Amino acid sequence: MGLSKKFICFCLLFPLLLFLLFQLESSSSSSSHGSSFKPAISASSQQFKPPVLQSHGSFEAGNHDHHKGKDGGGDDNQVFDDEKRKVHTGWGTDEKAIISILGHRNLFQRKLVRLAFQEIYHQDLLQQLKCELSGNLERAISLWTLDPADRDAVLANETLQKSDPDYRVIIEIACIRSPEDLLAVKRAYKFRYKHSLEEDLASFTTADIRKLLVGVTSAYRYDGDEFDETVAQSEASTLHQEIHGKAFNNEEVIRILSTRSQAQLNATFNIYKDIYGHSITKGFPGGDYFSTLRTVIRCIRDPKKYFAKVLRSAINLEETNEDALSSVIVTRAEKDLKDIKELYLKRNNISVDEAVAREWSGDYKTFILALLGADQN
């Protein structure tokens, strides 16, 4: 990259960051609006809702019309002007400051920072981050800065571009996000890449894996708690026949897994275990299709346990997997990371924080620990 481009980046970012850092420190003593973000700690089991989000929930980054013609509008404009004033005054090439600021901003605050940056410099903050940072740190911070649906679209694209893809992230998006969130991801994907997610999945995969992945991604599941015991009985036996019966036919497996609700499938898996004496994934034949199927079932059956396992292999494999570590922590930080951390500790006799601190160093470690909430303890 030419010297002049770097210089421009530097000039744009430096003043802003400094001021934001200053703002962060002063707001931690008296925090009403800029309530500093405590990811894993304050995230209750469902969704992290900062106080400010309740009154300004519909505010969206990159969409300037949103905050203009709104009812009364005074409040939204006030919050936006505050954030704009902060952005105007300081930003820089200091990675520690970037980490400290973005790592402690919740979803709504990150949107404001990004929007304010756009208004003032007519540049996308994400482009600036790309130009300032690199490697695992840049990827993690960029994912964190993106809107969740857009972030999932980017993660799906990343998966499809790999020569030896592991469909884990796409399965998480299809089977763990709520039905409405899945729709939002598909909308974001279509907007970004000018194809539908199902279309791209279908052209990058073949045979049974294709049927399974396109099936679960096309789903719009019922998400209530009710389930039908009789259906669970009969489908447990259908699953057993198709998986272990050498029928070489996966049509019913795919239909069941891609249309039934999570509660219904949980009941089916429980009954399966009662009837056959072991979990459905036990004794799966080898091969790519069955390992994909195993991931689908694990994601549906117990997402937290599944994520704790992904974290463990990302941290403990001989070659650590930063892609997996960042994607799990970034996508769960404002959801159920606290529960995942508890489960991890129980199963591994070491906390995620300690394990991460042991394996990594430098700014990447600092940023991941900030999202884990470790620096707030």
Ligand SMILES: *[C@@H]1O[C@H](CO)[C@@H](O)[C@H](O)[C@H]1NC(C)=O
């Ligand atoms: C993913 O993103 C790249 C770069 O933006 C784009 O060229 C490509 O078409 C996208 N889709 C897939 C399936 O790779």
Ligand SMILES: *[C@@H]1O[C@H](CO)[C@@H](O)[C@H](O)[C@H]1NC(C)=O
């Ligand atoms: C699945 O079933 C088990 C056993 O009945 C229950 O403890 C668990 O909460 C259920 N999980 C979901 C997500 O419904």
Ligand SMILES: *[C@@H]1O[C@H](CO)[C@@H](O)[C@H](O)[C@H]1NC(C)=O
């Ligand atoms: C768990 O960790 C503690 C200290 O980190 C150690 O003393 C103890 O032996 C460990 N327990 C097991 C079962 O590994």
